[in-house]
Amino acid sequence: MDYMSFSLLRVKPLPTPPPVPYGKRSEDDISLWAYTRPVRGRWVAGLLVALTAAVLAISIPQVLGWIIDSLLTNQPVASSVWLGGTLVFALGLAQAGLILLRRQLVVEPASTVENTMRVDLFDRLLRSPLSFHDRWPSGQLLTRAMSDLGTIRRWTAFGLIQLITTLVQVAVGTAYMARGSWQLALIFLMSLPLTVFFIWRFVRSFRTLTRASQEKTGDLATTVEQSVQGIRVLKALGRGEHALAGFEKGSSELKNLEIKRGRTMGMVQMQVGIISGLTLAIALLVGLNLVAEGTMSVGALSSYFATATILMAQVERSSMLLSMYLGAKVSMDRHRQVMVGGAGEQVELTLDADESEVEMLSTQLGGTSIEFDQVHFSYGESERPVLTGFSLKVHPGEIVALVGSTGSGKSTVLQLAAGLYAPTSGSLRIDELDARRVPLPQLRSRVAFAFEEPVLFSASVRQNVLLGASSDLTENEQNKLLERALDISAADFVAQLPQGVETVIGEEGMSLSGGQRQRLSLARAIAADPGVLLLDDPLSALDVSTEEQVITNFKNQLGGTTVLLTAHRPSTVALADRVVLLQEGKVAALGTHSQLLSRADYRNLMAPSTTRQGAEQ
Numbered sequence: 001m002d003y004m005s006f007s008l009l010r011v012k013p014l015p016t017p018p019p020v021p022y023g024k025r026s027e028d029d030i031s032l033w034a035y036t037r038p039v040r041g042r043w044v045a046g047l048l049v050a051l052t053a054a055v056l057a058i059s060i061p062q063v064l065g066w067i068i069d070s071l072l073t074n075q076p077v078a079s080s081v082w083l084g085g086t087l088v089f090a091l092g093l094a095q096a097g098l099i100l101l102r103r104q105l106v107v108e109p110a111s112t113v114e115n116t117m118r119v120d121l122f123d124r125l126l127r128s129p130l131s132f133h134d135r136w137p138s139g140q141l142l143t144r145a146m147s148d149l150g151t152i153r154r155w156t157a158f159g160l161i162q163l164i165t166t167l168v169q170v171a172v173g174t175a176y177m178a179r180g181s182w183q184l185a186l187i188f189l190m191s192l193p194l195t196v197f198f199i200w201r202f203v204r205s206f207r208t209l210t211r212a213s214q215e216k217t218g219d220l221a222t223t224v225e226q227s228v229q230g231i232r233v234l235k236a237l238g239r240g241e242h243a244l245a246g247f248e249k250g251s252s253e254l255k256n257l258e259i260k261r262g263r264t265m266g267m268v269q270m271q272v273g274i275i276s277g278l279t280l281a282i283a284l285l286v287g288l289n290l291v292a293e294g295t296m297s298v299g300a301l302s303s304y305f306a307t308a309t310i311l312m313a314q315v316e317r318s319s320m321l322l323s324m325y326l327g328a329k330v331s332m333d334r335h336r337q338v339m340v341g342g343a344g345e346q347v348e349l350t351l352d353a354d355e356s357e358v359e360m361l362s363t364q365l366g367g368t369s370i371e372f373d374q375v376h377f378s379y380g381e382s383e384r385p386v387l388t389g390f391s392l393k394v395h396p397g398e399i400v401a402l403v404g405s406t407g408s409g410k411s412t413v414l415q416l417a418a419g420l421y422a423p424t425s426g427s428l429r430i431d432e433l434d435a436r437r438v439p440l441p442q443l444r445s446r447v448a449f450a451f452e453e454p455v456l457f458s459a460s461v462r463q464n465v466l467l468g469a470s471s472d473l474t475e476n477e478q479n480k481l482l483e484r485a486l487d488i489s490a491a492d493f494v495a496q497l498p499q500g501v502e503t504v505i506g507e508e509g510m511s512l513s514g515g516q517r518q519r520l521s522l523a524r525a526i527a528a529d530p531g532v533l534l535l536d537d538p539l540s541a542l543d544v545s546t547e548e549q550v551i552t553n554f555k556n557q558l559g560g561t562t563v564l565l566t567a568h569r570p571s572t573v574a575l576a577d578r579v580v581l582l583q584e585g586k587v588a589a590l591g592t593h594s595q596l597l598s599r600a601d602y603r604n605l606m607a608p609s610t611t612r613q614g615a616e617q
């Protein structure tokens with residue numbers, strides 16, 4: 001029978017509280033205390049139930065003692081046995097019911113806390129600037145989102161409650177013992193400082209091992225993730241053995257850490273076990289003497305041993321509970337590391353803006369202007385500056401190409417325009433508004449980006465292409481948008497896919513060719529219907545005739561959308577109304593492709609492929 005069907009013991013599920021509004025979160029909000037706030041009432045109820053169960057459990061030996069004493073005195077035997085047996089059974093039954101109720105009461109608050117923290121963390125990952133992701137290895141984030149939060153849940157649902165009940169049981173149990181014999185209670189109490197000393201020593205070394213083990217788990221997760229993502233490269237270069245050797249080394253380090261943790265735990269359990277055994281042996285000697293002298297009854301001695309055995313087992317388990325506490329504490333610290341940005345971290349471009357001063361972009365459709373004014377930028381304080389006074393105005397509906405040698409900062413300019421990074425100094429204006437005063441979601445809704453390395457999701461072509469499209473569109477409008485985007489990006493291969501636009505493409509689109517993926521990524525940017533299209537070398541994987549077709553479509557069908565693109569091929573550059581030559585972090589020349597061809601440095605930059613193209617023709 002499903003135990004949940006005990007309607008008396010069934011507890012109504014709790015709603016998950018909404019995440020703390022982003023940007024309003026203080027460091028104090030990122031603590032277990034704060035996360036448990038909405039569920040604390042139910043958790044405390046669970047604790048009270050657990051305490052009652054624990055007190056009942058520790059009371060059973062008292063009844064046993066009383067039965068034994070009754071048997072040894074002149075009272076009627078049968079009635080004592082029946083009464084005592086019934087009492088023990090009733091106490092056991094009540095205890096079992098309370099344990100079930102406690103589980104129901106505390107598992108949900110603990111899971112709710114885990115869920116809230118996980119959603120918060122994911123929210124943070126999505127909203128954090130790219131500089132955050134540049135810094136954090138993916139595996140570390142993965143283990144923080146999954147296993148670390150599981151550790152916190154187990155501590156909240158079980159460990160913490162168990163530790164508190166152990167303390168209360170020791171206090172109540174000692175009082176029961178003292179009622180039977182203060183000497184024996186004293187012997188038990190005297191064993192505690194030594195036990196605490198060994199446990200304290202254990203905690204100190206176990207904490208370091210726990211932290212190291214959790215960090216190592218994160219590193220290994222990163223290795224697995226990167227190897228799976230780069231499996232083609234590893235196979236093509238025959239580096240499987242090498243990758244395996246590296247992984248084995250890391251994995252063995254984790255194994256050694258786990259063995260050390262196990263040994264440390266085993267050592268403390270042995271030490272506490274020896275103390276318990278010694279205490280019971282001394283207590284037995286003293287206890288038998290007291291019984292022989294007649295100052296203690298046999299029942300009281302029996303109940304002392306039953307109580308002491310329960311308490312000793314609980315005390316021995318406390319090292320395991322403390323290890324849980326340490327795991328949860330390290331996990332909480334690791335969670336906080338991710339949630340609280342490092343000094344000077346810029347979480348949102350508009351975070352510091354006074355809300356009353358925040359400006360709104362017009363929702364008018366069509367081309368958006370974009371202007372860089374003396375923009376300086378470096379990826380980090382210690383990094384070399386990439387842009388050193390970059391100024392450029394792109395007018396609505398204009399197509400501007402950025403060219404420059406590899407690493408000159410072309411992609412960086414596009415990423416700044418998309419609000420993925422913020423200028424270190426200088427300003428960026430979108431439709432004449434300072435981008436710092438425009439809410440980021442608004443800014444991003446006006447721009448769409450197609451990356452050179454197209455990232456596709458394991459979903460249908462339709463879902464991939466319409467990812468950035470407004471969710472208010474009707475199905476008919478969505479279909480039109482999808483058709484137009486696929487048409488402009490010359491993605492006619494979609495019609496040949498088994499289920500057309502409904503075909504689910506494999507993980508990261510790996511089932512498609514590089515050129516096919518690039519065209520879907522381009523179609524996705526177009527389908528977002530932006531004011532500005534930011535295209536980072538989006539046609540590099542296309543053959544010459546498909547490239548020409550896409551360029552013609554751009555010219556004829558984009559309808560006033562501003563385009564800022566980077567390109568290496570002259571054929572793509574020639575599409576632009578104006579071309580910007582980027583050198584040493586700033587604009588070195590600006591003009592049409594044919595105007596710039598009068599410059600030797602521009603010709604040199606374009607020459608190799610022009611020559612190659614000529615040879616091909």
Ligand SMILES: Nc1ncnc2c1ncn2[C@@H]1O[C@H](COP(=O)(O)OP(=O)(O)OP(=O)(O)O)[C@@H](O)[C@H]1O
Nearest residue numbers: 134379383386404405406407408409410411412413
């Ligand atoms: N996330 C990053 N963190 C630190 N440095 C970066 C980062 N991304 C790029 N860089 C550095 O910034 C400089 C400019 O890079 P960027 O990608 O903008 O050049 P690019 O002109 O687009 O190059 P390419 O033509 O090869 O695509 C390079 O020196 C690069 O190493």
